[in-house]
Amino acid sequence: MNVPSPPDHGHDYEDKGGLLARESAGDNAPALSISDISALLKRTVEDRFGFVRVRGELSGVKRAASGHLYLCLKDENARLDGVMWRGNAQRLAFRVEDGVEVIATGKLTTYPGRSNYQIVVDRMEVAGEGALLALLAKTKARLEAEGLFAPSRKRPLPFLPRVIGVVTSPTGAVIRDILHRLRDRFPSHVVVWPVLVQGQGAAAQVAAAVRGFSALPPGGPVPRPDLVIVARGGGSVEDLWSFNEEEVVRAVAECSIPVISAVGHETDTTLCDFAADLRAPTPTAAAEIAVPVLGELAAALSDYDARKKRALVRLFGQARERLDLRARRLPQPQTLLQGQTQRLDDLGDRLRRALGHRTELAGAVLARHAGALRPALLANRVRRERERLAAQRLRPDLLLQRIANARSRIETLDRLRCSLDPKAPLQRGYVLVTGPDGHVVRTLAEAETRHRLTLEFADGRLDVSIGTPAATLPAPTPPRPAPKPRQSAPGDAQPKLL
Known part of the structure; x- marks a missing residue:
């Protein structure tokens, strides 16, 4: 395809609306990417x-x-x-x-x-304090909606903390005021966790200090505080902003130790105050809240002691008065014994008269029967009894029958004795278990309560203890066999009784 050439007008042709982009010689506006x-x-x-x-x-x-x-x-x-x-x-x-x-x-x-x-x-x-306060209000509303400021989370402070942890700057006047106030009121052991209280990184250090106190184990090299005070002096909203940071508020709310927030002066308020268990208007007031006054405690104890003594004296006095009143109502001992004394005298007189009368009656009975006690009557009775005795003859068959019956009973008792003998089963492999006191141990529960046991075999004894066998005792002397009943000889007409 041939493209026709543009007409020549005697100068360079410039196509302002052509199809193709061309660069002319001397063009100072090249196309840019x-x-x-x-x-x-x-x-x-x-x-x-x-x-x-x-x-x-x-x-x-x-x-x-x-x-x-x-x-x-x-x-x-x-x-x-x-x-x-x-x-x-x-x-x-x-x-x-x-x-x-x-x-x-x-x-x-x-x-x-x-x-x-x-x-x-x-x-x-x-941008300005107004915007900062707006940010503070927004953060407070968000944390309050999470329940970090709820009154139900507040814990009571210990009455007399042994160890007090203080999170503050170690070089400021705050720590000196706290230590001075504690020394005046009630000297206590204070552990200071030094932190920055203003500027870059202050919030992270304060949060780490609160969490560090909370993580201390009881009885460790660093004593675990019973109370934590987060303190800082007064300042502007910008100066106190570290205590409005969310990480500080959460650390205070999650602390396992009761926390007092003492940030700024009485008119200053931070979010740390809402998360703490108690807000103190100033760091000095926090020290006053943390401990009581030692002198006041001593005076209170003295007053309680005096009240106790007065109460005891009053109690003993009232008891003595009640005892005296009840003692006056009791009769005299002589009055109580008068009736019994009179009765005793009456019974004594009656006894003497009764004995005399009884003696007279016994004499009359004896006199009445005295006539029957004659020697001839007694001799006659003796003669009759002798004749009855002579009439009784001792027959051998009666004695033999009686002896046989006695022997049968003895043999029966001997068999019963052998069957009831606790040592007879030892010959068959059984063991007799006894305690240190000699009583027989019959159950496993009873054996578990004894520290030592004695096992008696057929040929000896063995003392044992729980887990440790004792030395074997020498075999006891075997019991003597029971004597057999003596058989009567056939030629004996009458066996001996003894």
């Missing part, structure tokens, strides 16, 4: 706005996994994207969240990927 124009814009913006301070309200705050912070600053008519790299974001003195009005310091740059400009923030501060 997108990357080139983006780089030119970036360099121009950064050179012109290398240091700016921008005031606006935070919106769309997002912290990436890398630690970088992405945000947007806006006012009524415009918005500006921004980024804060991780190193600078970690040094922020407040919690960055939507709705906070701040002043951001940094430089403007462009982001070619989205063809927009943004600010790289180096430092960010809350």
Whole structure:
């Protein structure tokens, strides 16, 4: 295909609306790439706005996994994207969240990927005390909704703490005031955890100190406090801002030891005050709240002792009065014995008369029977009894039958004795278990309560203890066999009785 040549008018032809883009000789506006124009814009913006301070309200705050912070600053008519790299974001003195009005310091740059400009923030501060108070109110509402300030979480303070932990600056006047007040009221053991109370890193140190006291074990090298005081002197809202940080508030709320918050003067209020178990208006007041006055305690003890003595004296006096009143109502011992004495005399007289009468009756009975006791009658009775005795003859068959019956009973008793002999089963392999006192042990439960046992075999004894066998005792002398009943000889007409 042939393309016709343009007409020649005697000079170079310039096609202003042609199909192809051509560069003429001497052209000073060559075509730039997108990357080139983006780089030119970036360099121009950064050179012109290398240091700016921008005031606006935070919106769309997002912290990436890398630690970088992405945000947007806006006012009524415009918005500006921004980024804060991780190193600078970690040094922020407040919690960055939507709705906070701040002043951001940094430089403007462009982001070619989205063809927009943004600010790289180096430092960010809350824009004025009003904005700081608004941030404080917002943080308080959020933590209060979690229940960190609930009255039910408050714990009672110990009446007399042995060890008091103080979280404060070791060089300020606060620690000296606390120690001086404690020394005047009630000398106590104080453990100071030195921290920064203002500036960069103060909140992290205060939170770490509170958690450190809470993690101390009882009886360790560092004594575990019974009470923790978080203290700082007065200052502006910005000076006290470390005690409004969320990590400090959570550390105080989670502390396992009762906490007194003594931050600032009486008119200063921080979120740490709401999370603590008790708020003190000043650090000196915290020391006064922590311990009682030793002199007042001694006076109270003396008063209690005096009241106790008076109560005892009054109690003994009342008891003595009641005893005297009851003693007056009791009759005299002579009065109690008068009736019994008279009765005794009466019974004595009756006894003497009864004995005399009884003697007279016995004499009459004896006189009546005295006639029957004659020698002839007694001799006659003796003769009759002798004749009865002579009539009785001793027959051998009667004695033999009686002896046989006795032998049968003896043999039966001997068999019963052998069957009931506790040592007879020992010949068959059984063992007799006895305790130290000689009583027979019949059950396992009874054996477990004894420390020592004696095992008696057929040929000896063995003393044992729990887990340790004792030495074997010598075999006892075998028992003598029971004597067999003597058989009567056939030629004996009458066996001997003995």
